[in-house]
Amino acid sequence: MKSKTLEILQRDAKVIAKSMYIRFYPMAIEDGEDVTVRDADGKEYLDFLGGWSVAGTGHRHPKVVQALKKEIDKLLFNSFTSFSNETTVKLAEKLVNITPGNFSKKVWFGLTGSDANDCVFKLVPYYKKRSRFLSFVNSYHGQTMGSLSLSGHKSQSAFVGFSNVVKVPYPYCFRCPFKQEYPKCDIYCIDYIEDYVFKTYCYPEDIAGLIIEPIQSDGGDVVPPDGYMNKLVKLCKKYDITFCADEVKVALGRTGKMFAVEHWNVVPELITLGKPIASGMPLSSCVGKSEILDSKPGSHLFTLSGHPLSCAAALATIDVIENEGLVKNAEKMGQALRRRLEELKEKYEIIGDVRGRGLILGVEFVKKLETLEPASLEVAKICYRAWQLGLILGYVGMFSNVIEITPPLTINQKHVDSACEVLEQAIKDVKAGKVSNSEIDKYSGW
Numbered sequence: 001m002k003s004k005t006l007e008i009l010q011r012d013a014k015v016i017a018k019s020m021y022i023r024f025y026p027m028a029i030e031d032g033e034d035v036t037v038r039d040a041d042g043k044e045y046l047d048f049l050g051g052w053s054v055a056g057t058g059h060r061h062p063k064v065v066q067a068l069k070k071e072i073d074k075l076l077f078n079s080f081t082s083f084s085n086e087t088t089v090k091l092a093e094k095l096v097n098i099t100p101g102n103f104s105k106k107v108w109f110g111l112t113g114s115d116a117n118d119c120v121f122k123l124v125p126y127y128k129k130r131s132r133f134l135s136f137v138n139s140y141h142g143q144t145m146g147s148l149s150l151s152g153h154k155s156q157s158a159f160v161g162f163s164n165v166v167k168v169p170y171p172y173c174f175r176c177p178f179k180q181e182y183p184k185c186d187i188y189c190i191d192y193i194e195d196y197v198f199k200t201y202c203y204p205e206d207i208a209g210l211i212i213e214p215i216q217s218d219g220g221d222v223v224p225p226d227g228y229m230n231k232l233v234k235l236c237k238k239y240d241i242t243f244c245a246d247e248v249k250v251a252l253g254r255t256g257k258m259f260a261v262e263h264w265n266v267v268p269e270l271i272t273l274g275k276p277i278a279s280g281m282p283l284s285s286c287v288g289k290s291e292i293l294d295s296k297p298g299s300h301l302f303t304l305s306g307h308p309l310s311c312a313a314a315l316a317t318i319d320v321i322e323n324e325g326l327v328k329n330a331e332k333m334g335q336a337l338r339r340r341l342e343e344l345k346e347k348y349e350i351i352g353d354v355r356g357r358g359l360i361l362g363v364e365f366v367k368k369l370e371t372l373e374p375a376s377l378e379v380a381k382i383c384y385r386a387w388q389l390g391l392i393l394g395y396v397g398m399f400s401n402v403i404e405i406t407p408p409l410t411i412n413q414k415h416v417d418s419a420c421e422v423l424e425q426a427i428k429d430v431k432a433g434k435v436s437n438s439e440i441d442k443y444s445g446w
């Protein structure tokens with residue numbers, strides 16, 4: 001049978017730059033609705049990746065679509081760099097209100113998460129008159145030169161970023177780089193920063209800011225242990241280091257709170273947002289202390305920043321999240337999903353760890369629990385097989401051995417049950433040798 005998907009992919013291979021994608025299986029998406037997408041041949045899939053966390057409100061939420069239609073009848077673009085526009089201002093007012101922190105705040109808008117992190121990286125050192133930045137091993141902040149410099153992810157290891165970023169270990173307790181055990185360790189990884197890093201190659205008085213993903217997502221959906229964030233903020237306060245949170249992937253309800261930092265009651269001075277903020281329309285934002293974001297007028301602007309269509313979609317997105325109970329649903333469905341995944345962990349030795357908050361969950365696969373040897377090939381095959389069976393997943397992590405689960409926040413128990421049944425079947429099929437190495441060879445993933 002002639003496949004439209006394969007035909008598109010053959011044309012795609014001829015003209016689309018390989019530098020702009022990572023693929024896990026051969027798929028071309030034609031349309032989507034809520035938790036479901038269809039490929040170019042009309043086959044339906046349950047989308048438990050949600051475009052890497054973009055589809056918070058699901059695909060084409062009617063209220064978002066309606067807001068876009070209304071806006072498009074008024075304006076197709078606005079050069080916000082030189083002319084204001086009410087939709088963009090309204091969204092900024094909303095973000096000032098809902099983000100944590102009772103200080104004077106302003107909002108910067110961009111187009112994609114990377115540029116929001118560039119905003120932090122540019123303005124904090126300028127404002128502080130200090131040159132260095134702290135970030136984390138295995139972190140992912142984006143692909144522009146600034147955000148890749150902040151990142152410690154293997155996908156950027158081929159590129160030499162700016163030299164003013166110092167990276168310290170993230171609290172990845174399942175694979176603690178210090179071979180310690182929580183809580184006995186008393187969160188030694190922060191003492192290490194103060195006792196070693198600050199006393200040798202990076203003096204604290206030179207550090208302008210620190211940026212952290214409250215859940216290290218592309219690094220393997222790693223969740224810091226309780227107490228970590230609070231101790232880290234204390235360290236930042238002690239040395240007057242600006243505490244910045246990259247919530248591009250996890251904000252706006254996904255973790256079961258509007259913002260992930262709320263799990264630990266910490267307040268970032270700057271917070272970056274992206275992905276789900278406009279339900280898939282290009283938009284990013286950096287929200288935080290006015291004195292930092294105002295410090296150098298006209299210094300971080302793009303022609304299409306604060307795009308009125310994206311901002312209209314974002315206002316509708318936030319309205320849906322707030323008024324359709326999506327934060328609560330993320331918490332409830334997250335617990336249900338986690339329970340099912342824990343059951344799979346009991347049944348299959350290859351599952352080493354299940355972690356996450358709300359509807360961002362990571363399932364880490366290992367060959368043996370005693371050695372923690374990553375089961376990377378198996379994970380690539382399980383994702384591929386799940387896709388064949390109608391479930392969209394992706395994988396992340398230092399060793400590409402963590403399946404990331406970030407479905408729309410609109411999912412219900414039936415979706416959870418179907419997804420877990422497919423995932424279990426995929427694990428069984430891969431164990432039975434149903435996916436060959438040559439089938440997945442072309443799909444390098446991360």
Ligand SMILES: Cc1ncc(COP(=O)(O)O)c(C=O)c1O
Nearest residue numbers: 112113114140141142246248249
């Ligand atoms: C935590 C985090 N920050 C920043 C980015 C970069 O966002 P974008 O790809 O929209 O530029 C990502 C993308 O995966 C991310 O997960």
